[in-house]
Amino acid sequence: MTAHLLVFVTVAEKKNFSRAAEALSLTQPAISQQIQSLEDYYGTKLFERTSKRVELTRAGEVLLPFAKEILNVSAVAKGALDDLVGKVTGKLTIGATFTIGEYILPLVLAQYTKSFPDVEVSVLIANTEEIGEKALDHSIDIGLVEGRLVHRNLNLTPLMEDEMVLFAPAGHRLAGQAVTREELSREPYILREPGSGTRVIAEEVLVKLGVVPAKVFSMGSTQSIKEAVEAGMGLAILSKWCIRKELLYGTLVQLTPDGFSFTRPLQVLERSGHFQTKAVEEFLTLVRAFPPTHNAS
Template sequence: MASLENFRLTVFRKVAEQLSFRKAAEELYLTQPAVSQQIKALEEELGVGLFDRSGSRVSLTPAGTALLEYSERSCRLLEEALQGVAAFSGSQAGRLTLGASTTIAQYVLPRLLSEFCKAHPRVSPTLTSGNTEEIVTAVEEDKIVLGLIEGPPRNRDLALTPFLEDELVLLVPAAHEWAEGRGIAPEDLARAPLLMRERGSGTRHIVEMALEKHHIRRGALNVVMELDSTEAIKSAVEAGLGVGFVSRWAIAKDARFGSAFRIVEIAGMRFRRQFVLIARKGPELAGAAAEFRNFVLARTRRKAAD
């Protein structure tokens, strides 16, 4: 995708973000000397030093801090310009900064992004993955324009749009005593070795809230391990380390289902939730972000109707 921005400013912002010439070079696919050369040329052009390189650390000078603020504003304005001009060609263009909680990023978003990029080849998406709380924070801090989370978020000062229904299921090893039964009672979970997602995960929040409604307190659970991804939970269940909750989306195409792990029903309990699009409240989304949100809603609603 074409960029209207001065390349030296792009390099400057990356170094300022990483506070490392080496890391900036890696992300920009440049050599470290090339990055240093771009920064030196920019400093000579402006007549001021932008980075303090004394000691083992790199830090911004007061002049660098001031330039960073203006550079970020300039970048946003140029992106708006690209999107505004692209509208005259009947297509979208520009950067699209997305964030998705782990389950969505792994199992739902790849196909949606693939279809969207085929329809809008001039859009350049970037994706940040993390747990629900991390994605909410990234939206609040304006690091990403649109988030997809296992909602709803605890902070309601965001614009929320549900787009897909999900259900959490309890996985147990295929050889587990519960695997061949007709299901278990909710209180049975209090004595089971549980594999749980880390705190801040939407999956963990939904499970804990549902169990508390059945008078099973968090402190009564036997959590033997906390894991930071659904794939880690599936592998741990397969290894016989415990039982754990995952999204149905996560096992829909898993060849191990049935032979390595199985779903166990819990009497009187269903762990349903909505996947939610989140954005900052205020001006309506525009350009590629609005197009992507509408694309996701159209695709998922069509799937729900099938």
């Protein structure tokens, strides 16, 4: 039955039998047969089929969270048995917000996968709220987030402090000197789009500096911000993790307003009462021992 439920969940997520078959390395007739067996077992249709996609029926929507929970419990049970004999195997699904997922997590996973090659790792990158939702519906085993989130069924614990950096293109007139609030207020700034968590943090930094930008440009990604600063459009504020390579190679320079520092917490997000497999435990041990941001450059 577990195999049938895995097929059911995969079809529900892919909304297509052929894509589900590809994801599970099965034939499409095998997928159809297992879904038919489930529908016979429960005595109701689980999907409405069209020529292009499939959609859950009301019965399918009711079954989906239970199916995910059963698959999760099955995976946890296997992990617990593996733990008894000291094996680190199974699956590890990590949810991460953008700075962590794109700039920190790859460095951690490079070491983790060498140490534990039998663990199948997958990563979901999304905002903090989405990561919280994925934790609650058992779609991820662990979350690493930048933003603020409060929920009675989620636990947040500190991971590390993330240094926010004010930076400019190489050769900028303010580079290498103690800049003043007045000088910074005459500069244009490149920020993420309104509503972005990264933009909120950047605006908090500007408030702390007492800076009212002369002009603000909005960009839809961290990479586009870095490219715009390198091209001389203005200054920007990002996590030091995001620009560590550019600082190393000298294409961007960090500005140092007198006495200025600003950090935000990066946190581990878990479901309350969730059993940790050995794969999760080893990952958390490794990520908590990871170098802090001021060693990243």
